[in-house]
Amino acid sequence: xxxxxxxxxxxxxxxxxxxxxxxxxxxxxxxxxxxRQDPGMGLRLIYYSxxxxxTDKGEVPNGYNVSRLNKREFSLRLxxxxxxxxxxxxxASGTYTEAFFGQGTRLTVV
Amino acid sequence: xxxxxxxxxxLSVPEGENLVLNCSFTxxxxxxxxxxxxxxxxxxxxxxxxxxxxxxxxxxxxNASLDKSSGRSTLYIAASQPGDSATYLCAxxxxxxNLFFGTGTRLTVIP
Numbered sequence: 001x002x003x004x005x006x007x008x009x010x011x012x013x014x015x016x017x018x019x020x021x022x023x024x025x026x027x028x029x030x031x032x033x034x035x036r037q038d039p040g041m042g043l044r045l046i047y048y049s050x051x052x053x054x055t056d057k058g059e060v061p062n063g064y065n066v067s068r069l070n071k072r073e074f075s076l077r078l079x080x081x082x083x084x085x086x087x088x089x090x091x092a093s094g095t096y097t098e099a100f101f102g103q104g105t106r107l108t109v110v
Numbered sequence: 111x112x113x114x115x116x117x118x119x120x121l122s123v124p125e126g127e128n129l130v131l132n133c134s135f136t137x138x139x140x141x142x143x144x145x146x147x148x149x150x151x152x153x154x155x156x157x158x159x160x161x162x163x164x165x166x167x168x169x170x171x172x173n174a175s176l177d178k179s180s181g182r183s184t185l186y187i188a189a190s191q192p193g194d195s196a197t198y199l200c201a202x203x204x205x206x207x208n209l210f211f212g213t214g215t216r217l218t219v220i221p
Contacts, residue, residue, distance in 0.1 A: 004153075031207065042114070042199070042211040050207060058208065090153060097142060097161075099201075099209055101154040 002026050004102035006091050012108045013081045021076040021105050023091030031094050032074035033058075034066060036087040037104075043090065049074055081109045112137045112204050116212035123190055124220050131185040131215045133200035138178050141203040145174050145185050148197045148214070157198075158185070190219045 007022045025032065030051045035043040045058030049068040063085060065077045074093075078085060086109045091102045113136040123129050133143070142161045146154040158167045158174040160183070166175040173186040187194060197216045201209040 033207075033209075035211075040213060042213045043201075043209075044211075045208050048207045056207065097203075098144065098156065098159055100156065101146075103153040104151075106151075 004091055004093055004100055006089075006102035006105050008105060009103065010106050012110060013078075014110060015082060017081050018077065018079050019081065020078075021089055021091075021107075022073070023075065023102060024073045025091075025093035025100075026072065027093060027100065028071070029093040029095060029100075030071070031096075032068065033092040033094070033099065034064075034074070034076045035090045035092065036060065037090060038087050046076065046089075081107075083109045085109050112140075112202060112210040114200060114202055114210050114212040116198075116200060116215050118215060119213065120216040120218075122218040122220060125190060125192060127190050127219075128186070128188050129190055129217070131187070131198050131200075131217070133183040133185070133212055135181045135183075135202050135210070137204065138181050139204065140178060141205065143174075143176055143183050144201050144203070144209070145172075145183075146199040146201065148199060150197075154199065187217075190217075192219045192221050195219050 004025045033048045034046040037043045047066040049055045052071045089105045092099045144159045145157045160176040171188040176183045197214040199214045201211045
């Protein structure tokens, strides 16, 4: 009963490096989301995908790109990492009613 | 823009006490409100979800209430246990595609 699976769990990047955070869900949800969590600021929406083939910007999309590869997978890419992108990243999937979250990726950009 | 506030930011109580966590939101046009638990270094676990038409939801020792018109929700935890120590987050859903989160209340239950 995997739910929402994120990889990797931890990552350290140097400024300017690129990487992709992977997310997969096995609950057959149409909607998927990427959030970041920073101390004192709560979780903020980066991008979301209402269905396969569609993506839309959330509250803090600058510096990120996403791909909804199929119904199960939704990836988040940092093209040129910056120290301001140091955060914990959460992927979620859900119905119109409820959201289910992965365990998070702790990213440090030095 | 929806703003969600949780007070207090941190709370310590002795084991066995009943306690209340507060959540307020600025825009009452919500679809639902969800309470989550987050353990250190972990993801979010959904505890209770209240639809906008509901007044409260209960699960075991947890009871969540919603007063949409005043923009408030409370999470009541009865007979607290050390295992309840975690950060509790509330989030409101205002449409199809976003949850607005509060910054959480960090609860410590002292044995």
